[in-house]
Amino acid sequence: MVISWKNLFLLYLCNWLTAVRSRNPFFFPCENDTLSTILDCQKRGLTNVPTIKSVSVLSINLEGNKIQTVKSNALAGVPNLQNFSIMWNCPPGKLKGPGTRSCKLDIAPDAFVHLKNLSHLFLGGNSLLSIPRLPGGLKVLGLESSNIYRINTPLGTPQLKKLLLFKNCYYRNPCNQTFYINESVWQELRELTNLTLGFNNITAVPKGLPQNLTSLDLRENKISHIDEIAFANLTRLTYLNLEWNCQRCDHAAQPCFPCSNNSAINLHPKAFQNLSKITHLILRGNSLKDLPEGLFQGLQRLTYLDLSDNLLAYSIRNDSFFRDLKKVKLLNLIYNYEPLKTFDGLILSPYFSEMTSLEELLIRHGPSL
The missing domain is CATH 3.80.10.10 (Ribonuclease Inhibitor)
Incomplete structure (x- = not known):
């Protein structure tokens, strides 16, 4: 195939015009x-x-x-x-x-x-x-x-x-x-x-x-109480973030704002009862020491649960909430120790074995050293 000088010139001209256009918007x-x-x-x-x-x-x-x-x-x-x-x-x-x-x-x-x-x-x-x-x-x-x-x-x-x-x-x-x-x-x-x-x-x-x-993202506000009807009409919700509303401040890396008397966020046992489509629930950093019985009942599609930066050391060892987390694939329990309280070893609640879909567990800085 023979390319004439005219074709070469036209090709050069097209390339030059393109370059000029890019340099001169x-x-x-x-x-x-x-x-x-x-x-x-x-x-x-x-x-x-x-x-x-x-x-x-x-x-x-x-x-x-x-x-x-x-x-x-x-x-x-x-x-x-x-x-x-x-x-x-x-x-x-x-x-x-x-x-x-x-x-x-x-x-x-x-x-x-x-x-x-x-x-x-x-x-x-x-x-x-x-x-x-x-x-x-x-x-x-x-x-x-x-x-x-x-x-x-x-x-x-x-x-x-x-x-x-x-x-x-x-x-x-x-x-x-x-x-x-x-x-x-x-x-x-x-x-x-x-x-x-x-x-x-x-x-x-x-x-x-x-x-x-x-x-719905409500992170880092000052919500201290969530009643039975707070989310009653939000039946299509798949993502809910409530992290750091009642902050624990013993290892805070920024200005910290606890609830009155360093209390935990008050969750009604049926606060999430209508959220049957929820897949991601974030309760991180709310000073929780225990969880209301039945809080996670009915959350059949929940796959991601973040409970980190709370005070759930004893609940992790003893409570039954794990049995309602059968579809959860990732559970975050990081930083759940109580200040000045440690255990000789890591013990998980006997109900933990009912988390049959679990793929990832995050628990460092937890209830044992």
Whole structure:
């Protein structure tokens, strides 16, 4: 096969144009993919939302810049935008880097509402005090690491499936008040399946949570009591995280917040009775010394149970809760010793043998040395 000089020249020209395109993006200073649908503008030192006009742009990432304002028309040139992230432009509290000045992202009330195709919106890490108007078709909303402590009115997002609201009120981002969400907010979110509310100074399981939830994260709050009906309507839940609500502080590596009189979280024996689909349950770090009889009854699909960082040394040796864990494949019992109390050897409850599906047992730093 003979290749003419003309064909070689055309091949060289095509390669050169491709290289030039990659070095000179259409939306400088942002980088774009070959179809110009995804723009990466993160960590560019930007102080304003860049002016972009394109019907083909579907995703813009502005994370880690120094933008403090999103004006009404900032995104008017990208009417088909589906994914927008402007996270970590104004970190709150102690989440700021050394020498970083305090600021808050000021978003015009109607900056997003005209984006009819927007499905993913990430606003976390911006010291937001309130939530701007949102497009009704939104599926995922990130408001984590903000200064949002109270939500009194519905969001206007009935199709929302994932809501990230963690780290709005904790020791690195203090608010000095109780986090509150009105029940009417949950009533609108009937399609919500994933909710994260960890690190928010919440003192009780919120009432009226959406019944379609499959994942609920309530870690590192101040929930001291869980009654019989707390999760009664959450029958589709597969993942529940309640870790570090009544913290044991004898080996804490960070600021520690125990419950009153160093008491354990109070679990009603039927607190989980309706969670027949639960597969992952995390009760780590709640100062538990024993478990209510029948707490795990009916959890036929439970495969992952984390009981680490509690005070269950005697329960591990004597109690019968193991017999209700027949489908559990991983059991975490790490750090369950009681201070200044040790045993000559490791003894497991005789009911432990009924865990016939167990594949992995984590028990170091447990009830014996």
